[in-house]
Amino acid sequence: MIAEAGLAALWLAAALCALQLALVAIGMKEGRGDLIAAVRPVAMVQGLLAAASFLILIWLFVRSDMSVELVVANSHSAKPLMYRIAGAWGNHEGSMLMWVTVLAIAGACIAAFERQLTSAMHAATMGAQAFIGLGFYAFLLFASNPFARLSPPAPEGLGLNPLLQDPGLAFHPPTLYIGYVGLSIAFSFAVGALVTGEVGPKFARAMRPWVLIAWIFLTIGITAGSYWAYYELGWGGWWFWDPVENASLMPWLAATALLHSVSVLATRDGLRAWTLMLAVVAFSMSMVGTFLVRSGILTSVHAFAVDPTRGTFILVLLALYIGGALALYGSRVAHVRSGAPFDPVSREGALVANNLLLSVILAIVLIGTLYPLIADGLFSEQLSVGPPYFNATAGPIALLLVAIMAAGPLLRWRSDRLGALGARLRFAVIAGATMALALVILGAEAGVMPFIGLVLAAGVAVASLAPLWGRNLKRTPLFTWGMVIAHLGIAVSLAGMSANAAFTKETLAAARFGDVLEVGPFRVKFMGVRPVAGPNWSALEAELRAVRGGAPMRLLPQARFFASPPTNTNEAAIRTLWDGQLYAVMGARDDDRWQIRLWWKPFVTLIWLGGALIALGGLLSLVGRWRRERAAALRESWL
Amino acid sequence: MRRWALWLPLAFFAVVLAVVGYGLVRPPDEPLRSHLVGQRLPAFSLPAALPGRPTVTGAATGEPRLINIFASWCVPCIAEAPQLLQLEAAGARIDAIAIRDTPADIARFLDRHGDPFAAIGRDDASKVQLALGSAGVPETFVVDGNGVIRHQHLGNITEEDVPVLLAELEKAR
Incomplete structure (x- = not known):
């Protein structure tokens, strides 16, 4: 009965999702405010139902209900409780249910908490969210039912991949999924903005916390996943450029770019079209990643069972959602007024460089990940693109990006002078030079890239603290602290990577x-x-x-x-x-x-310490922005 | 910005979609043969890949064997590891050539994914690999007792390939 209740909850949630889409479509077309007003409660109940369905699946795993096919295939009654729980998402069907649950809860959160958007924009966003949801509900219900019964019940389960029996990994997928699917909110916002044409600082300020939350979870997920691979796989490596790892890195790169361009939009009303593009790309990368992992078209150590039917299903969804959003972009973005102009040497200029370099790295990773398919299709050649390609291509660009990151926060908005920047960076240059000198004097046999990495890390660590100089630290806004700590985290992580590469x-x-x-x-x-x-x-x-x-x-x-x-x-x-x-x-x-x-x-631990600092920076930034928005709202209500 | 440029992202996505779509429907591998199939192995000897383990040579061994070309950095090689173990369990002798690899990485790979190999040589510059007419990893050659290459398998060995390779070994006897 319990499994049937789970399935029923899932069907109901799907029905509410369809209702949500219909309410938005009819409500916006006919200007019916009463229908639009019903969207918020519908989305919230949908989120609750999806969550109930997911909790029921977890309960079935906890009870080791061997009449459910998925439990039999992926669990065992002798498993410790924590791993029986984790078993619920350590498989294809369960992880897709988790995906849909996060999507529905994300929708419920916009319904419950998002008050800054105009009612038309909010409705369009909720419609986009429902449209995405509908496809994934269909995928679950028709191609990946997690609640299928087994008749007669099995006496015992087949177990869970022991590699996954690890506390770090048990909670790794949920973290990562909140990040992946959380980006759907940015996607829906962008679609809503393209439909309504409302793009500007207000839109950016509304979108930013949602992107930040997803980005924080992605950062934690990737950092934890890297540490897991490091100690559990027993290879001594911390990143393997495996398709599944790349699948998590690509949305992170896009989301990082988005976070920075959204701050240009929020502060200076610039980069309007580009921000919309990145918001579409970030979640698109989440979906492409899911597709690559689920379909089994790329061989990966992480891949679940290969299934062309499911692959085709997700491919159609990808074509529909990403293709649809990009077509909307192509046809509508010209209606978005271009934003405020700025000089190349300015905060905006540095952020544009940041965005371009992040996008280049994203393209390199995407092409490298898909290259085995391209090679097979065009040259009938079977090969595997390994770390040599990624390190040689993405590595130097990442170093350049880090160098620009040192300068960016020290530049003024709109226009600045290079000479002034040099003066602000002098201590950073001294730190980098000291590190270079120390390495040479100590006769450290580091390769070229690790050497540059260590020198940059030293310089950037100092430069990242520079925005705090001459400030009253107590009165420095929390989000400035967030930026400083996140950038410091990049330097710390880079130091760890370089030291590990040079001195292991x-x-x-x-x-x-x-x-x-x-x-x-x-x-x-x-x-x-x-x-x-x-x-x-x-x-x-x-x-x-x-x-x-x-x-x-x-x-x-x-x-x-x-x-x-x-x-x-x-x-x-x-x-x-x-x-x-x-x-x-x-x-x-x-x-x-x-x-x-x-x-x-x-110093290998610095890699993950840096990752933790980056996530912490995101968190401080989130709290700081939230406080400021609340203070601003209070002021407005006083006036 | 020009109007058409706004459609570039969609065009790029269409290309990506075509590539991954092709990945779903691509036909099974066609047997592309090395021109050496039917001829004797070229003479070669490689340094042993692991301390204390025999290495692989091009000499005739008197009995048929498989020569597996692999690398610890190659993901499809992980996928074929269980099938190599099956082949070994079925009595096949498997020699291996590790391409552009280090002893530590090879040892780790074998530890992780099983070690079905009778002998392993290290081909750091892919010289022997190219001499054999192999273009990528993994590949597997069936060599008879006289050192003549009888069959070449491209790509990773799947469950279905195991009986095929065993039959080829039997034919080479």
Whole structure:
């Protein structure tokens, strides 16, 4: 009965979604304010129903209801509670239900909280949101029903991919999905603006918090996902340019560009058409990413089962939504008045450069991700585009982007002088030069890109703090703090990436008990191997004792075996020190010798610390803007 | 801005759509053969990819074998790993050539995705790969006991390819 209730809630939500679209269409066409007024409550109830449906699915997984096909295929009663819950979205149908739920809740949030837009603009936005929702409801109900029953019920479930049995990953998809689908709000806003022609600072200020929220979640999701891949996959790498990773990076790049162009629109009423374009592109990238992952047309370590029917379904939805929005853009954007003009050397100019470079990186990632298909189609060649392509192409542009980021916040709006900028950047230049000198004097053997990266990181870290100079720190608005901290986060992350690329030391050995291995400044003694057991796995655990002066540290990497489904995984042992991480993986056995792999990764943790700072900056900015809007609203109501 | 330029994003999207649409409907791989199929392997010897493991050579081995061309950085190679393990379990001898790779990455790859290989050589500049007439990774050659290439498989080995390759090995016996 519970599963049927979930399905019923989903059907009802879909029906309300259709009603919402009809209300907007008829209401706007015939100018019926009463119909438009009904849109808000309908959207809110739709959100509640979708959420109820999703909660019911989670409940079925928690109870291990083996009469539901999806539970049987993706869960097991011996799983710890947290992973039974996560199992609800660790599969195609469940994750699509989560997608639709976030979409419906996003719609409900605009209905409940968005009060700045004119009623026509709000209605058009809600209509766009319903139009998107309808397609994905259809996809769920007709091609991916998560509540399908299994008759007769199975005695036990088949389990969940043990790689996914990890606290970080359990909550990674929800975070990422809130980011992906949260961008649908910006998309719907842009469609609404194209329909009504209302683009300006007010529109930008209304859209900005929604974009920020989605962007914060995306940033957290990508950072956490990168750390997960780093410690769980046991490869010692933190980014693999895998199609699924790219699928999360592309919306983030577009959303980052959008955040910056929207601030030009909000502050200076410039970049109107471009902001609309980015709002369309950001969510389009979310949808393209979903399509690439779901359809299985690109082989990926993350991909769920290949299914051409579902692929075709999503492709049609993509054509409809993205194609429709871009066609609307082509036909309507000429009616949007162009915004205020500005000089090339100005805050706007730097933000335009930021936008262009982010867009170039986005294009590079998109083309690289799709290139295996292009090569196959045009040259009948099968190949895989790997890190060498992405690092060589996106890397230098990203460095240039970071350099511009140092200057941007120090420029004045509308027009500025280069000489004045140089003076404001002098401490940053000194910091960068000091770093360069230190690297040369210490004889650090960094490659060209890591060297530039480290120098830039030092300079940008200082430059990012420059907007605070000469200010009363207590009276500096929270959103300025947000910008400073987010930019500082970029510098910190860049420092981590560069240090990791330049100074990582690696040792691979087949070791006997008692052998001593060396990696970087450490001497690591292989003490022995012993069996250990967990709730649904057993493992061999190696004991390593690492010394770098001072007390020895124990590292316990494991080779785990999961019984259902039968899978081997490696649990890396990672010891975080102030200046980096010691990373140990245990490999296969060969007679009396064991493969042991060790890495010393100086300052690698800065990569994710930077990511966290970027997200924190976003959060401060969000709260700061919210406070200011509220204060402004209060002032208005006083007048 | 000119009017037509406003339609460029839509045009670009149409191209992307065509590419991914093609990805959905593209026909199964056609067997593009190396011109060396039916001829003896060129003479080659490669450095061993992993310490303490034998390497692969072009010499006749007296029994049929598979030569798998792979790389730790190649995603389709991950997809074919279970099928290689199946082939090994079915009694096939599999030698491997790792393309543009490092010992540490190879070891990690094998650890992660299984190690069905009797011997592994390292081809850091793709020289042997090109000499064999292979254009990409992964590819798999069926070589008989006299060192003659009997069959070439392009791309990753899928479930359906396993019996085909076993039959080719049997024919090469």
